[in-house]
Amino acid sequence: MLSSLRTSRLAPLRQASSSRALSTLGIRREDPGRVWERRAPLTPDAVRQLNDISKVEVESCTRRCFPDSAYEAAGARIVPTLSPNVDVVLGIKEPRVKDVHALIGSKADKHRTWMMFSHTHKGQPYNTGLLSSFLAPTAGQTLIDHELLTAPTEKGDLQRVAAFGWYAGAVGAGEALSLLGLALLKRGIAHPFLHLPRPYTFDSLADFKKALGAAGDQIRKGTGAGSQGPIVIGLTGAGNVSTGAREMLEALGVQWVSHTELPTLKDGPVIYATQLPGSAYFQRKGDGGYDRSEYFSSPDKYTSVFADKIAPYLTCLIHGAGWSAAFPRILTNTQTDGLIRKAGGAGNQKLVAVQDVSCDIGGALEFMTKSTTIDEPSFEGPGGILIGSTDILPTELPADASGHFSKHLLPYVTRALLHADGKGFKGDQIDATLDRAQIVSEGVLQKPYEWLGNNVAAWRAAQPQAAAPAPVAPVSALASGSYTGFGAAxxxxxxxxxxxxxxxxxxxxxxxxxxxxxxxxxxxxxxxxxxxxxxxxxxxxxxxxxxxxxxxxxxxxxxxxxxxxxxxxxxxxxxxxxxxxxxxxxxxxxxxxxxxxxxxxxxxxxxxxxxxxxxxxxxxxxxxxGLDPGIDSMAAMRILERVKKEGKKVTSFVSWCGGLPEPSATTVPLAYKFSWSPKAVLTAALNDAHYKIDGKVTKVAGDDLLAQHFPKVNLWPGLALEGLANRDSMPYAEKYGLPPASELKDLFRGTLRYQGFSTLLDSFRRLGLLGKNPLASPVESWQGFLAASMSQQLGATVKERDLLPAIKDVLGSKSYEEAVMALEWFSLLPPNITNPPVAAPAVPKQNTPIDLFATLLSKKLAYAPGEHDTCLLHHAFKLVPANAPVGTPEQTVTASLLCTGDEKASAMSTTVGCTLxxxxxxxxxxxxxxRGVRGPYERDVWEGVLTDLEEIGVDVKETWA
Known part of the structure; x- marks a missing residue:
């Protein structure tokens, strides 16, 4: 349990403040563009408790769940805008940048603490301008993020002290039930859920729970869902979100069952619900077992069986479990399409509604591709499933949610007011919590967030008619690379x-x-x-x-x-x-x-x-x-020059590089999108390769390259990468001035892709889609193109009507299903279940399979607005002293870069175009x-180019162990 921080603890704080001038708290009006944001960070009762230690200004707002008059009665002064003298500025969500500038500009040198959910600490591009507002040359600004307020539990780990998760789960459950009523109506069933008002229509949580109880009574008087079978609600997660949702389901009067009972449930006037722990749907790949500690320490050993063991029996899913990219998804797109296919096609599957309370786009539920709003609470997903994913659910019950949040936040606001002199938080547990939650202190990025300086510098430089970027706090080297945003500016x-x-x-x-x-x-x-x-x-x-x-x-x-x-x-x-x-x-x-x-x-x-x-x-x-080749060689030459100066020699060189979509943009076949020539990408996957690993020299023919890929490349946490050998690595011993290949343990250059790319692309190769010889005659449709390519590849005629059995003959049952779904998505087969989200282009006049396929992919796998790419580079050298005896311990040196594109320019165009x-x-x-034909191996090329790149934020970080 978290240490109790009741409001009664404010008494000694009041005594401590008796000898100092009262500080001023300003409660912001939330961004007027956030129409539904009615929450308040502190209730009027909480404001009343601050009267002894602080003056309080409250910006007038007629939309807030507590009226101005209530704050005025509690001793606050209602103002049209906050005065420049406020010491602590408090809000729920992030403010508009222009409002921040207006307040700071009035008194730019004053110490001021801002407390909010700023949505900046993960490097969110859309709030980089906001973060920049708090940094030097602006003086004295401190940013504390509510999300980072954490305190130790009895187990020693950290837990958030002020959050809305419980109310997100409670409201999410209500939204799920309303969504389920609509989804059942689309199936021809008028269920009582159809008449259940949505949570925001109630004045309080208590009223909402009464309505749930009444709906449950009505259901128990009915006869069930008929052809839909028993209505079963699945609930994932075990934290506050899940607890809030569970309490609402209990108010409804559901019958709780174990997930093991799902196949045996019978229809009737009852709503079944099942709490789903991770052990219910994650299993070890080898033997099907589950160990919670192992799952969290080695998630790559596990896979989800949700589509087979859970989803076929659910009518509705309320998803409240957390997820990160290192962990398996609960449902991938492939698994979801397979679920629908096994049910007989779209609209036949039992699962009709999903409420993703986590709102993790492209996350544990890969088909959850966008967020929804209170105004438009759902969209239609695969198989006609209605999906809700609203990220401000607690504001539907604003007074209750605000009261809960205010109670937990008040001690920290109080302490921030007592530290209004800007001398930092150096005292007890409350101070320690505030210290951990600081992203910016006195205009300087704090150590865990120094890496955000790159983003801010790039953002500042990209502003129209901007002067030279003001200095940003030092950026610490990241072992995994430099995270940088780039723009057309x-x-x-x-x-x-x-x-x-x-x-x-x-x-x-x-x-x-x-x-x-x-x-x-x-x-x-x-x-x-x-x-x-x-x-x-x-x-x-x-x-x-x-x-x-x-x-x-x-x-x-x-x-x-x-x-x-x-x-x-x-x-x-x-x-x-x-x-x-x-x-x-x-x-x-x-x-x-x-x-x-x-x-x-x-x-x-x-x-x-x-x-x-x-x-x-x-x-x-x-x-x-360019990038690869280009920055990779330049970065290697810089390291090797130092190696030479230090009298050492290289015993191993392994290099990886790749241009990929951000993980959120990978919900497509191949998990890939194109920021450069599609044909070049396809051709690169067919090159012969020659390399040395662990003392063994390997040659790979181009036709075997995809099949002989490296299935797991662990370089950056959370990125599920695989790799392909990149051409002939052996000449690089001479190009880079390394010892002869015969003296090296490793000499390898590889290309990075997301896991699954190589296997699927190899299926396409085996079907003839990467063929380089012209087809016998022009094709008029994309399905005709597939048939013609397969005919050329197999040396026998394949008719369009026979494509499916022919594909199965070529690929076998193991690769067949995934390939068919991808071919449908690419419009190379008639769409069966998943309607391709991107229309196919007209069939061009080219007559070579690889050219036609590249044209198709350039349209189908283009980046959508808001999607960004990344460029990754990682070198690993092993070194020993030049005359070291055999067995001398090796030194490891790495060079690493991870760059992310933005709305103005892709990372690929920046790393290639600027380098060039x-x-x-x-x-x-x-x-x-x-003079003559050269690469970038001379110092007068690489030294200056790397310096120029660093000045625009493309910085290859070196680590010398």
């Missing part, structure tokens, strides 16, 4: 790095695709750069140039050799974003006209053949200046001495 961020240098230089940018935007921003931050964007998509190029100075656009078809040569001849440096096979043609024109070329692509054998000619013409053809542009600028400025 790279121009402003880059300006401090590259503004105002030298004579004018002409840069020709070939291409205007997915990664061009940040590169353009970097170039145009330089007043001495004249940029030409040449593309076969002039509208796209014009969009990049619109409203910008010293930039022109040109329509260019690079297959027009004469036009390409003309364009190259007018540039000092050419930067190519074209597909890699086109680079040799561009390079030949660069050599002919004496122009330098910079690309992000691997140096191909065709490019290497141009080395001697380029050297003779004093031309640099610089490749591999920074490298090109160094070439243009004459800072790179090398």
């Amino acid at each position: 790279s121009q402003q961020r880059a300006s401090s790095t590259i503004a105002g240098r030298g004579e004018k230089k002409r840069v020709l940018l070939l291409g205007s695709g997915l990664v061009a935007g940040p590169a353009v921003d970097v170039f145009l931050a330089r007043p001495n750069i004249e940029l030409v964007i040449a593309s076969n998509n002039i509208q796209e190029a014009n969009g990049l140039a619109r409203g910008r100075d010293h930039v022109k656009t040109a329509l260019l078809d690079v297959s027009d050799d004469k036009a390409l040569g003309e364009a190259v001849s007018h540039a000092d440096v050419v930067v190519s974003l074209l597909p890699a096979p086109m680079h040799p043609a561009v390079a030949k024109h660069c050599i002919a006209h004496g122009r330098h070329l910079v690309t992000a692509s691997y140096v191909s054998p065709e490019m290497k053949e141009l080395n001697d000619e380029a050297e003779k013409r004093d031309v640099l053809l610089l490749g591999e200046c 542009a920074f490298a090109a600028l160094r070439v243009a400025e004459g800072k790179v001495a090398a």
Whole structure:
């Protein structure tokens, strides 16, 4: 149990304050845009208890559950807006940024403590501007988050002291029952739940419970649900949310049963309910057992059997259990579709309503893809299931919820008022709780949250007409990488790095695709750069140039050799974003006209053949200046230079890199979306590989690469990653200046994907969808494309009507079901249960399977608004002293980067586009001495580019154990 903090403990605090001037508490009016937010952080009774130690201002609000007159009667002063003299500003949800600025701006140097649910401590992008408001150069601001107020239990762990979880569960149960009434009506059943008012229509919790009891009485007088069978409500979780929901179900008068009884329940005038512990639906993969301690310490050993053992018997699910990405989902999309399929199709499954009180989008219930509101409390999910996921449920019973919250919060507000001098919290348990809950203290990010400084710096730099970003508190190195948000305003961020240098230089940018935007921003931050964007998509190029100075656009078809040569001849440096096979043609024109070329692509054998000619013409053809290849090699070279200086040698080198969606955007087949060329992604999965692991050299043919993937790569907590070997790793011993491969234990470079990617894509490969030979004849539909690809792959005709049995013959029963559901989602088979959420494009004129499939995926797996990508990089070196004897303990050195895109630009476009542009600028400025065909292995390339990247927040963190 938490230590009791009753309001009677305020007496000694009042005595302690008798000798000091009264501080001022300001209770905010909640954001007027939050129409339904009627809660208050303190009740009028709580305000009355503060009269001896504080003056209280309450912003007038006619929507709040307690009227202004009640606060005025309790001794507060009702004000239209808070005065600048308030010492503690108290609210429920986060305020509008403009309201924060208005209050701080009135008295910017005053110490002031803000207490709220700020929704900033996890790096939430939409509140980065709010967090920035409390940080230097603003002085004296302290931010305490209600969610972080925790105190130790008797077991020694920390538990929240002020929360609304119980009321979220109570209201969630009521919303679930109303939702169930509507869902049953859609099945043709007018159940008493249909007439149960929603919780927000009641004045109090007591009134709501009476209504639940009346509904239960009416149900017990009826005959049941008929063809629907017994109505069964499942409840997950064991915390406050679950406790609140359970009390409401008991008020309804449900009959509680064990989950083991579910298959035996009979229909009748009764509502069954079952509390579902994790042991009911999580089981060990090996033997089906369950051990709670093992589950929480090693969740990867467990899988969910909810779809088989629980879901077929539930009518409604109230989900109140917590979840994080390291743990198995209760229901995946694949499992949900399988559940519906086994029931005979959409609308036949028993489960008709789900209330996700946790509101964890794409979380334990993968099909829960968006939140709902009190105005629009549900949406239709797979199989027609009605889903509710409202994140402000307690505000439906605002007075009761506020009273509960106020009672627990009051001691902490009181102590914050007594510490209004800003000297910090250094006393007893209450002080310790407040100290833990500080995100910002006196304008400085506290140690657990220093990493948020990167986000704030990037946000500040992206603001229109912003001055140079004000300093942010130091950012501690993260062992798992640098978490950074990026935007299209790279121009402003880059300006401090590259503004105002030298004579004018002409840069020709070939291409205007997915990664061009940040590169353009970097170039145009330089007043001495004249940029030409040449593309076969002039509208796209014009969009990049619109409203910008010293930039022109040109329509260019690079297959027009004469036009390409003309364009190259007018540039000092050419930067190519074209597909890699086109680079040799561009390079030949660069050599002919004496122009330098910079690309992000691997140096191909065709490019290497141009080395001697380029050297003779004093031309640099610089490749591999993107992310992978690019930043990976630059980061490795920086470490290896230090290794050399310290007289050590490398015994092992393992590198992983990948561009992936954020976990919340992975609820699609392949768990992947495209922030760069879809065909390049598919082609990369077919390359031959050559590497060395644990002293063993392995060669993998391209057709076997997916099948021989690495099923589990544990690099970042919470990310379920797998990996593919990335091409030929062996030459990197020479490229990086490592010892010969024969002397290394490991020499490996790999590509990261989310688990499940390789197996499913390999199924597609076996069906011919990644074929590189043209089809015998054009196809007119996507299903026709699948049939034609399979026919070519198998060497026998497969008709559209025979696709399903043919697929099963090729894949076998183990991979068949998942592949079929994915093919339906991609519109390659007629949709059966899950209607594809993204329409298929028209079938293009290409006639090669991999090109057609890439076109389809580019549409189906495009990022939706609000979805972001991530770029991950991780190097691991093992070192020993140069002359160390065998058996000498090895030193581990890592380099790690995890970057996240934002609304303005993807992480992929930033890491590739900015890297490419920074490298090109160094070439243009004459800072790179090398000539011929090169990668970024020379110090005059990698040192400057890494420095420039760090200045815009792309920072590869090193750890030297």
